[in-house]
Amino acid sequence: MYNIPGHHHISMITKHANDNNHFYREVLGLRRVKLTVNQDAPSMYHLFYGDKTGSPGTELSFFEIPLVGRTHRGTNAITKIGLIVPSEESLQYWMKRFDDYEVQHEGISTYANRPALLFEDEEGLRMALIVANGEKISHWETYDRSPVPQEHQIQGMGTVEMTVKNLSKLSRTLIEIFGYQTVFENEQDALFQSVAGEVFGEIYVIQQDGPSEKPGKGSIHHLAIRVKNDEELQYWDEQVKKRGFQTSGIIDRFYFKSLYFRESNGILFEIATDGPGFLRDGNVETLGEQLDLPDFLEAHRDEIVEKLHPIV
Template structure:
């Protein structure tokens, strides 16, 4: 039986690609590893940020939708993204950095049983930095980051999912994907894909009430990792056997994946590690130009004409 080695990426909605680019590159110090388009709607940017090569488990991705309105927060949604930093000292570094750049943030506290610092991006996306000695094993330092190596974000940690039917989500995570439940109270449960490791953790929260209405700063889906095509085929069959409707396997060029919604309507993607973002770029030039998968390349001129240039703004 195959296991899930952690998160692959997570995808959100942003209203403004230039503002988003500045925040994640210059303020958070991540590398922009791919500028491409939404393959289902090439009129919109799809931006990827991560470590030096955009390793699985480090990728934050954004669809630019300029007409997106406010997010009306509610239940049955992915509601917060955890990012790992090396130490409690790093949290103090980030608190000072957020104050310098007027980033909305809380005081240092705890989240998912770890020292933590909650903050929001310019779209109102909810994130949290967690101090953890654990890190994704293949994470690579980005030497040109605006953040010192000893405080750099080292990938995705706990992902918060808020649902009306917590037990339904638990059944999917445990019975289908083999996650381990590591804690639970009346309104929250924590699951790990690799027991003892933060980088594949899901914090499931119970909340009744209206379903979230997505907009800028909302989270579209969570992608979890599989190593290769063989494992993806296996999980495709598991999804089918449990009665979930799926997209079937889709070739995204940089990885293959499938999509399905669990019983609360949460959209999951299952994505392969390979071939990765260097399939059409060398490591040094990642994210420096618009890359298109081969099936869209013939439409490059038309696609570029519809995309506003991303403005670069240096760190002050």
Template sequence: MYTIMGHHHISMITKNAQMNNRFYQKVLGLRCVKKTVNQDNPSMYHLFYGDLTGSAGTELSFFEMPIVGRTVRGTNAITQIGLLVPSFESLEYWKRRFELLDVKHGEITTYAGRAALPFEDTEGLRLMLLNNNGEKIPEHWLAWEDSLVEQKHRILGMGTVEITVRYLERTAKTLKDMLGYVEVTRSEKEAVYQSVSGQAFGEIVLKQQEGPSEKPGRGSIHHLAIRVKNEDELRHWEEMVKERGFYSSGIVDRYYFQSLYFRDSNGILFEMATDGPGFTADSTVEALGEKLDLPPFLEEKRAEIEANLKPLD
């Protein structure tokens, strides 16, 4: 039986790639592991941040859309991203760092049973740091030693992701009945699901909220990608999506991984993505993120693509 191994990456919208690059590298201490373009619209940057190699489960990705407007928050959207840090002491360290760097943040609180520090990036994207409390993390996550953040407090990878929907049971059935997530807790308007028992790196908090759907803009979340092992498993999930009656993209070769996209009955966009080949498919580990990398089918258009992009640094 195939199982979901946790989060793979999560993709957001930014209005300004330069500002975005500074925040995620200089403030959060993540590595820009891949500087590429949106394969469906190569006029815009697609940036990936993560650990040493951009391991599955550590990746935050952003599409640059310079003319995008503001986000109008609402329901039927992915609404918050959790990032794991080693300890409660790390949360205190980050609170001081955010105060020093003038990052909008709240007080240390509790979220889904973990100590948490909510904050926002420069475009209002809602994130939170979560105390991993010494629990295990995936073996393939590799620390980036050149991070500006102190080693003992660095961000480890993705944790709990929050999804807000109008009809909770619809997305709950997708997670439980189709994808095999386990329901950990449930109340009238909130439920917690895990793809890996007891682990935040595959955890989703589902919240019910009535009202209009979110209008996406800068700082909004486009989709959540979840981990599958390889293309054979992806084909299994393609059949599961079809049996459920959802429209899917079919398997798409993204060069760095194979993908399958579908929307559930609340309109939430999920991607299922394979672990490999990974971002070292066209780069050494040492050179990751240093130049614009393009998949082979776009390489012949490199001069045109580069002419339309502003330098990040």
């Protein structure tokens, strides 16, 4: 049996690509590693931010939908993203930085049993900077041109929070299909890890009744979890189907291959391969600086560009 080595990326909805671009590059100090379009709707920007090369486990991805409304928060949704920082001193640095940039935050507290700083971006996307206990993604690379000093840079994705009506159903999916391990499980919340003791594959689940979330700007569309290669992806496709879930089948996303399925509460998961990666059609020096299109869309570049507004 294969294992899940952690998160791959997480995808959100933004209303304004330019504002989004400013916040994640200039405020959070991430590198924009890919400027491309939604392959299923090429008139829509798809932005990726991450470490120096957009390594799996560091990628925050956004679809721009200019006409989208606000998020009506509720249950059966992915509700918070944990981002790893190196130390508790880093939280002090970030609290001052957020104050300087007028970013809404809750001060230093704890989250999922770790020192944390909870905050929101300008569209209400809920996030938490969390201190790892020495854990970090081994392939994370610092970005030298970040406005954030190396000793305080975000080192990838940590705990991802999901709020659902039925915790036990999601628990069974994570444990029985994918082999996640239980850190703790109570009546109303639980913590799971894809790799024991490691935060970069951690999922925190809260059970909550009420209306389901209606997505809008600042909402989280799906979580992608990592697999190494095509062979493992095929294996997981078979395992998910054996449990009675429908999958999208394997899709070639040019920078990786993946499949999608919804678990019983309606949470959308993607399973994505580590490669080929964002350097497939770029180089490390200029990554993310120009519009990149997968081969099957390249012939339509002029038409696609005509429908996009410039990102500055």
